[in-house]
Amino acid sequence: MTSTPKRPRPEPVEVIKHRRDSTLSALVNGVPYIKFLGIEVERHGDELTAILPFAEKLIGNPMLPAIHGGVTAAFLETAAVIELTWVGLWSDMEAGALDQSDLRDEALRRLPKTIDFSIDYLRSGLPRDAYARARVVRSGRRYASVHVEAWQDNRNKLFAQATGHFLMPNLAE
Secondary structure (H helix, E strand, O other), X not given: OOOOOOOOOOOOHHHHXXXXXXXXXXXXXXXXXXXXXXXXXXXXXXXEEEEEOOOHHHEEEOOOOEEOHHHHHHHHHHHHHHHHXXXXXXXXXXXXXXXXXXXXXXXXXXXXXXXXXXXXXXXXXXXXXEEEEEEEEEEOOOEEEEEEEEXXXXXXXXXXXXXXXXXXOOOOO
């Protein structure tokens, strides 16, 4: 009778969730501008949703009132950078290869650099919470392209969308 090799026991769900949440938290909390704008990121499995909670400081035109275009651009670019970095961290994170003590520094080391970022302002951002999801269109060793969509009350009624191109960090250094 041949014996079958024993498979390693899977990690408990709590350990996996904690590792994912810690990695995301280190990534988001490591950038002061994200904290200044109040951007939060929710994770459901491997899918991220950026949230821009409404605050009076975000209003650009008090006559409308509307969210400032620069805030909208920063929100979309942040969602793109976080998604792109998250995708790059995923395999190392799942393998447990990221050192939890140096997680913040490691996550920040992997942030891509913006080459260009093109935004389509489709309608005014109203004085309420905004949401964004980014999708990596192409990602290679040196270059990546990301598409981002932002909405407020209805996911099918975008108020802005963007496409960005990024220089990927050289992790060999």
